[in-house]
Amino acid sequence: MKSINKSIILNTIRVHSPISRSEIAKKTSLTPPTVTNIVAELIKSKIVREFDVGVSSGGRKPILLTINERDLFIVGIDVGDKSVRASLTNLxxxxxxxxxxxxxxPLTNQVLLETLHQIAEQIIILNKIERSKVLGIGIGMHGIVDYKNGVAIFAPNFNLKNIPIKSYIENHMEIPVYVENDARALALGETWFGKGQGIENLICINIGVGIGAGIIYNNELFRGEYNIAGEFGHMIIDLNGKLCSCGSYGCLQTVAGGGVLTEKVVNGLKLGRKTLIIEKLNGNMENITGELIHQCALQGDEYSIKILAETGRYIGVGVTNLINLINPARIIIGGGVSKSDEFILGPIREVVQQRALTEEARNTEIVKSELGEDGTVIGAVTLVLKDIFSTMVSAR
Ligand SMILES: [Zn+2]
Known part of the structure; x- marks a missing residue:
């Protein structure tokens, strides 16, 4: 029983911080001595600290407790296509x-493993932190990820298979490592720190080069039987569609997503479409990026606006399918393409309004992630936090 109480108290402090011991007792219905004992343990392990209360004017102020953001750290890593982003954060x-x-x-399993390992080492060395103060390293990775074993089973953008990320870094660094699919990590980050807070059924869609989704179902991340739950980009929406990187045909990712967006523009230019994009290219097709298309759309370029709206409509079709299947309270859109939210959210909502099954479903909230570029990194950090805050339940 005591261990469950520990988790309850820790989460109460996290959500209601700063909070006094007596308030915790009231909110949790635990006895004051139980709260006092467990809080003492949490302070000793440095996860919780007493909050500095200002000088009181008359009457003794209770000592408040908060999560200790000073002494312990977490490393979050977002493994992108072009670069790896990493953050050192507090609790x-x-x-x-x-x-x-x-x-x-060119990447191989070994090159990728060593890259991730070195980044984790560097961030700790550059910040002059003792290793023992880093509670964990969270890693968000595209493709199929076996969370339990921390293995990237299939990373299509790198064309790599069975990368043992967790065991490799743990063996070298002796710090716990948590690896999760990037869209799932993002969804978890949203439920702790973003627009998913307090929502039981939620879908978070990550639109980058590919398209992934993290499903929070009854307050829990849903992974499915073989870790493929949320592979939204491979939802088949056109029986006669184009070949996809997964080997199937007509997946959502073959008509929407960042990769296709730039491909469409390249083809459009070859066909002689008039667009502002041409002027900004400096003659190099490789300069076509989602960001450039967004910039041109902002300057009123009709072709860019049209291409983004088309992307939005396709995603809207996929989102409608998701709504009919899972019926979430809210859908959060994140990832690179979501930066063009003013051009894609409208078309997504329009399709859902036209096609979802019931009046309520047609009005499902569809919002942009506010965690921004750091969304996946924050999600990766949350993988560690979730474990710290819940192993209290099972491990002790
Ligand atoms: Zn596919």
Missing amino acids: NAKNLFKMEVSMPY
């Missing part, structure tokens, strides 16, 4: 230090 997921390293191509 409130607040960023203390950031770094970004270009992905060294």
Whole structure:
């Protein structure tokens, strides 16, 4: 019983911080001595600290407790296509230090493992932190990830398989490592620190080069039987569609997502479409990025606006399918393409309004993630936090 109480108290402090011992007792219905004992243990392990209360004017103020954001740290890593972003944060997921390293191509399993290992080492060395103060390293990775074993089973963008990320870094660093699919990590980050707080059924869609989704179902991250739950980009929406990177045809990712967006523009230019994009290219097709298309759309370029709206409509079709299948209270859109939210959210909502099954479903909230570029990193940090805050239940 005591261990469950520990988790309850820790989470109460996290959510209601700063809070006094007597308030905790009231909120949790635990006895004051139980609260006092467990809080003493949490303070000793440095996860919780007493909050500095200002000088009281008359009457003794109770000592308040808060999560200790000073002495313990977490490393969060977002493994992107072009670069790896990493952050050192405190126990409130607040960023203390950031770094970004270009992905060294050509990649092999060994090159990727060593890159991730070195980044984790560097961030600790550069910040002059004792290893024992880093509670964990969280890693968000695209593709199919076996969370339990920390193995990236299939990373299609790198064309790599069975990368033993957790065991490799743990063996070298002796710090617990948590690896999760990036969209799932993002969804978890949203439920702790973003727009998913307090929502039981939620879908978080990550639109980058590919498209993934993290499903929170009855307050828990849903992984499915073989870790593929949420592979939204491979929802088949066109029976006669194009070949996808997964080997199937007509997946959502073959008509929407960042990769296709730039491909469509390249083809459009070859067909002689008039667009502002041409002027900004400096003659190099490789300069076509989602960001450039967004900039041109902001300047009123009709072609860019049209291409983004088309992306939005396709995603809207997929989102409608998700709503009919899972019926979430809210859908959060994150990832690179979501930066163009003013051009894609409208079309997504329009399709859902036209096609979802019931009046309530048609009005499902669809919002943009506010965690921004750091969303996946924050999600990766949350993987560690979730374990710290819940192993209290099972491990002790
Ligand atoms: Zn596919």
